[in-house]
Amino acid sequence: MLMPQRQTSMREAILDAAEELFSKNGFRAVSMREIAQASGANLGSISYHFGSKDGLLRAIYERHSGPMNRRRSELLTEAQRIRDPDDRLEAIVRAFILPSLSQSEGSVGGGARFARLRAVVMAERHEEAQKIIAETFNPINLAFIDALQACLPQLPRADIVWRTHFLLGAVSYTLINPWRVTRLSGGEADGENTEEALTQIVRAAVAAFRAPAGSDAAP
Amino acid sequence: MLMPQRQTSMREAILDAAEELFSKNGFRAVSMREIAQASGANLGSISYHFGSKDGLLRAIYERHSGPMNRRRSELLTEAQRIRDPDDRLEAIVRAFILPSLSQSEGSVGGGARFARLRAVVMAERHEEAQKIIAETFNPINLAFIDALQACLPQLPRADIVWRTHFLLGAVSYTLINPWRVTRLSGGEADGENTEEALTQIVRAAVAAFRAPAGSDAAP
DNA sequence: CTAGCATTTGTACGACTGTCCAAATGAGGC
């Protein structure tokens, strides 16, 4: 009687299938009929549960963004406890991207799958998606920027924002095209290897954040 | 009689309109009728000139990739003449991304518009587009990787590939979402300012490339 | 067992898609 959000298994199946297909092929390219077939649900059921295709997308975001951002907050506060600024910087960078890259997230699906979905959908410039993303991720991103600023007090805030932006871009690009690294390196590097990607991106990002500010030149 | 590719102004108009729309909204989201209307052409004319929607996309790539890659090659060989490895590294990075970011390219449209198109279309995982991109840009990218390797002989090639990949990701992300930097910084940084983006990304990338290799840890 | 309600089903709708084609148009060589 008063259990408003009882989770039918069909609802979950639809969410799973949609998430998988969206993350692989993008939002616009996937039809509701594909989702219906992949999830074993009837076409009408999707409309019944989620109202519209946009509603389905929003439900996917709502399922993940809560736990993911909670995890990032935890890791951030944990990282901020580190005294040495150098170690702290690395820990913050790691906390920033680990929940996106890690394969198995606490609650439901994989964090990597959801992150790839975000990257792909964001690139499609879908208006609804952009709104959801901004609402959901801007606050936590600002918290990370503040934490980075504390590690690098001499750096203008604009520089930190730029470099954070580049970090997000590197993560997105890696999630969208993992095979690109593998091909360009002739197999020497493995773009699909999550741990390798994490190690590489953290090292590069930390070095980038430690670069001098943009006011004056070298020697 | 034997002038196979006479350039009617209509053909150019269609290419211009399509490029503008694709770069703004992506490939799948733009219909041929939109392109027809925006260019003042008839729907049938597009099929007549380019055969199909994929053919139109391929024509856009063919119009730009030649001049762009020629420019990149020139800048690369120019940069490789620099003796000092530190200065050379920065020049190579600049040569790598400048033709993508610079507003006015030699031949036809803006280089930034085409680069944004590449980034958006690539994110859509359109098969034809991925094929074209790989064919066209892999060789020159490998040349850049070789040049970077020469500046950083102590670094494993896999690390260089990873960091080049991150650099491409940062550029893509900036082209797709220029406003994101502006918003996150509260207006302090300007994502749409090409020169600012170039300066910031070069400084960050150079520092990232100079980071130590991944075999052993710090203190 | 039955009434009531949440869910699932099947289908239909109008709008939009990329592609194709016959007819109309127009400009340049003879």
Place this chain on the structure above:
DNA sequence: GCCTCATTTGGACAGTCGTACAAATGCTAG
């Protein structure tokens, strides 16, 4: 002036899209 061929036009085509809805179904409380 006419013939030729590239280009443009307008419309038709088969297909897919997201959405809506009445009817069928199944589960659960009483």
